[in-house]
Amino acid sequence: MARVMVVGAGGVGRVVAHKLAALEEFEEILLTSRTVERCNQIAESISSRHVQTAQVDADDVSQTVALLKSFRPDVLVNVALPYQDLALMDACLNAGVHYLDTANYEPPDNPKFEYSWQWAYQDRFYDAGLTAILGCGFDPGVTGIFTAHALKHHFDEIHELDIVDCNAGSHGRAFATNFNPEINIREITQPGRYFEKGEWITVPPLSIHRPVDYPHIGDRESYLLYHEELESLVKHIPTLKRARFWMTFSQSYINYLQVLETLGLTRIDPIDYEGTPVVPLKMLKKLLPDPASLAATYTGQTSIGCHIRGIKDGQEKTYYIYNNCDHAAAYQEVGAQAISYTTGVPAALGALMVANGTWQKPGVFNVEQLDPDPFLAKLGDMGLPWHEVIGQPSPFEAI
Known part of the structure; x- marks a missing residue:
């Protein structure tokens, strides 16, 4: 115990x-x-x-x-x-x-x-x-474990990785973030960054986007972001030639964000307000809805997964592994929305993997360095069933 x-x-x-x-x-x-x-x-x-x-x-x-x-x-x-x-x-x-x-x-x-x-x-x-x-949430977290599973069971070499994160849910608010507003906005407003042919390429924030078809959801406009698991996956899977991360945003969300940026409300450097230093983004965080408060009225699904291309037995292979999570079902079970649920479930399961000795060894590790099998064997029972599609054309083949 x-x-x-x-x-x-x-x-x-x-x-x-x-x-x-x-x-x-x-x-x-x-x-x-x-x-x-x-x-x-x-x-x-x-x-x-x-x-x-x-x-x-x-x-x-x-x-x-x-x-x-x-x-x-x-x-x-x-x-x-x-x-x-x-x-x-x-x-x-x-x-x-x-x-x-x-x-x-x-x-x-x-x-x-x-x-x-x-x-x-x-x-x-x-x-x-x-x-x-x-990084034992979903992304980062399960996306790295999905990739490790793919390398262990489906590929000799992974060459291309596109991580896709779709929130097709609706919370009924004009503008709100799905997790801590300060962290969320800092992340989204940074330049996009991806790995290709041994180099990191930087592009203006939200400047690259395209529609992606998500299971049981359909096409959603998806924007290229820099996300932290790219750094660790490129380090630990040396055969990667390209690695990117994509996340969906509605046009309304983008419009609100652009206005907030224009007004200077996403700045993280202090400004002087009548003799008192104030960080605009921290003030904005206080004004925006608490993400936990969105849960009761949230409907729709999230879909997060990995589109992977590589080589198996000398032949090119494509592979897609993903999870869909329902906001209302998450709320009914634990009183939280699906964004919190998809982060919290892997963290609890990761704690079990450490406590029972499965993932217990000296040092500092990203999840893709660990055995994915015992984790994925329990993930579905913990509330996040996963699915895999082999040989289907990737939505990123043309770009």
Whole structure:
């Protein structure tokens, strides 16, 4: 029997807590956040078992260490802000606890999405005999596991990878983000970036787009973004010749975003407001709907997957692996929308893989470096069934 501590009580934290509570392998669960009232609300929504709660400032390493040493978890699941990744990794090293997160570290004053800061912890975790799993949500996360599965079972070499992320849901709000508005907008407004023929190519934000046909959804306009799993997949799958990431946005969403940018409300540098420094994006975050509040009225589906082209037994092969998730079904089960659900379920399952020893080995790892089979064997039962299509023409063949 294992013990687990979760840091973060937003929509994803809610899903993680519910899914961990459904796993008999975890003897005790501690849900923590800067705001303990949010933890208590989630704990009260779980009728199957008792979930403990506590207040913690994830930026304060000493405070987190004290809580870890008091509760003595086997693994810490970080679903707080990516700004806090390094502080929580430091705390785990100090307290002797395995670590898992869903998004890579990002400096608060510089919107750089890269793994360099966390990969630098490799020797420290290895020497301590501890495991750190990076990016175990859906994208990053399951998309990397899908790719590892494809390489293990369907390809000798993977040459082309297009990760596609569609949210075809409707929440009835004029403009809202599906996860933390500050993080979401920082990500979307950055230049697009993709890997081709050994080089990283940078393009203006949202400048490359095309319709993509998603299962049970149909054509949706999909925009090329830079997404963090591209960096790790290119590093760990050296045969890749091209790797790209695509995400859907409605024209209305794009229009709102462009207006916000024009007005300067997406800036992350402080401005002076009557003698008080104010970061416009942080103010905007306060004005936009809490993503968790969207769940009750959300309808429609998400569809996330990987279109892959490569070589098997000397022959070219195409392969598509994906999951569709229903917003209303996610809300009915755990009180969250599908974006939170598709991130939280893999994080809970990843924690199980670490706690039961399946993914437990010293060092810092991205999920594609680990055995995909035991994870995917349980993913469907945990609520995210996956499907594969072999030999179908890729929607990206012509570009």
